[in-house]
Amino acid sequence: MLQDDTLANVLYVDISKKRFWIEKRQDLFEKYIGGAGVAIQLLHEECPKGVDPLGPENPIIFAVGPLTALFPLASKTVAMFKSPHTGNLGESHCGGRSAIAIRMAGYGAIVIKGASDIPLYLAIHDNQIYFRDASSLWGIGSCITVGRIIRENEPAAGLRTIMRIGTAGEKLVSYACVTTETYRHFGRLGLGAVFGSKKLKAVVISGKRSLPVSDGKLYQKVYDEIYQAAIGSPAMKKYHHLGTAENVLPLNEFGGLPTRNLQQAKFEGAFEISGETFAEHYLGRRLACSHCPVGCIHIAALREPYGDEPYFYKTSMISYDFEPIYALGSMLGGSDPKGVLRLMERIEVWGLDAMSTGVVLAWATEAQERGAISEKETMGIKLGWGDYTAYMEAVRLLIEQPNEFYQALSRGVEHAASLYGGEDYALAFGGNEMPGYHTGPGAHIGVLIGARHSHLDNAGYSVDQKTLAKKKPTSPEELAEALLAEERWRQVLASLVVCFFARGIYQPDVVSKALHLAGFDIAPEALYRIGEEIHREKYRFKTREGFSLDKLRLPKRIFETSSPLGKLDEKFIRGAIEHVKKILFE
Secondary structure (H helix, E strand, O other): OOOOHHHHEEEEEEOOOOEEEEEEOHHHHHHHOOHHHHHHHHHHHHOOOOOOOOOOOOOEEEEOOOOOOOOOOOOOEEEEEEOOOOOOEEEEEEOOOHHHHHHHOOOOEEEEEOOOOOOEEEEEEOOEEEEEEOOOOOOOOOHHHHHHHHHHHOOOOOOEEEEEOOHHHHOOOOOEOEEEOOOEEEOOOOHHHHHHHOOEEEEEEEOOOOOOOOOHHHHHHHHHHHHHHHHHOHHHHHHHHOHHHHHHHHHHHOOOOOEOOOOEOOOOOHHHHOHHHHHHHOEEEEEOOOOOOOOOEEEEEEEEEOOOOOOOEEEEEEEEOHHHHHHHOHHHOOOOHHHHHHHHHHHHHHOEOHHHHHHHHHHHHHHHHHOOOOHHHHOOOOOOOOOHHHHHHHHHHHHHOOOHHHHHHOOOHHHHHHHHOOHHHOOEEOOEEOOOOOOOHHHHHHHHHOOOOOOOOOOHHHHHHHHHHHOOOOOHHHHHHHHHHHHHHHHHHHHHOOOHHHOOOOOHHHHHHHHHHOOOOOOHHHHHHHHHHHHHHHHHHHHHOOOOHHHOOOOOHHHHOOEOOEOOOHHHHHHHHHHHHHHHHO
16 A cells, blocks of 8 residues: 555646546556656557657656655656657656656656647646646747746746756757756657657646655654765765766776777876866856755856956856766867866757767767768868867757758767768667767676666666776676666666665665555565566567667777777677577567
């Protein structure tokens, strides 16, 4: 029996017909906990086989979990949809206030279906649902400006989230993101384009509820245990002091930082764009997601002259993390921190996934160097490593899509390379652009086999680092099994919607105790079985939509550039993928 039965409330919204209804889905939450587990089941139910990702039948699903608003660091929202970027499973996680707002509004999940004939935004305030005309907001390029306008005109401040898109989403760029609370994102796999295809400019959610617990004293004890573990953890202190940008220098030192489209794995300008440099010279403030004591969100204050008047300056506040720094810094051969921040801000304003954008620009730079494309395709732009003026202009054209080349770039590096050549150095895995790790076979295999083709699926780079520390090689089978075990446990964390940074704190015994206070009696060993089932359900969806491990393309570049574990062996990687296939399908 759920302690709070509103968790089982699923809000269905049909924006074609401007109608909504609520269904109790205890069956889903009692079996799959919440978050990713519930979302993948709703995706199976609501997304027809073979549907156009940009068609009205592709649903948008948001789901939270039973620990949301009860325990620290359980503050992520899972979004699930069919990805316009890869053509199969779209899943993105976002922090900020979105999860708390959904839970306080009285829902465990929200399903948005259909497409509007005019631009609109949804306003969900508890059980009151409004379809607001957003015609005046459509065409406003900055998602930050859109958020400000809605914030000033929509009631219910406080436990409120505003999810919105910028120009990239309106233009259906396949890796457009959805921004929440200005500095958090549903970043990967193109949720912004799905919003845009539905003429959905934003979703506002607020609520004012409180949550019951079965045993107040025990709740306080478990809460304090988790809280103290969070604030006392060395890893969490690292995230507070420097954020994930702390990874730049260590990765560079042992030769795992992708540089200039992975032509190298060490960057001579790494210190200039390191977490240490940003913290010393640009850090303006730190922020935290709701119900988080860590505060890992780092905001740079970029102060620059404003116009031609002397002594007039503007200050831009720009969120930075390791992944945007890698993608827009070392991957583009850029060591100018101001240039990185300016490009980061433009991408933020227009609503693009920074990782995919950086990899796309890196491929285009090398393709132009090699003569695969010319200034005819780029419309006069000479792309050069570290040239942020050229990159700023290229991103603008990528969004505007004035010719076939920029239309191709707007669909990602896999698509662009299929048309213009250069597939050997087109760094996408399962259709999704690579993350910032060239640490060894685990990093790349992990992204290839991951359900989302994300480094966060199974943290393969961490397996590589352990292999490096042990100085003992692993077999393809051992590596595959380690990656699968980690990914399956992360399905549990993603169903609780616990931040993956807290994975060392939310161990099975702690999870079981916390769930008990939310009305779930699940033994630690049973959690693993739930995680395995959720993972299989994700692969069932992927397979249904045409994904096959046999069809994975391995970019030649990953075998050309040495990693900390030496040069990678294609036979080894293929062997690991084959072993994963046996475990999943035999």
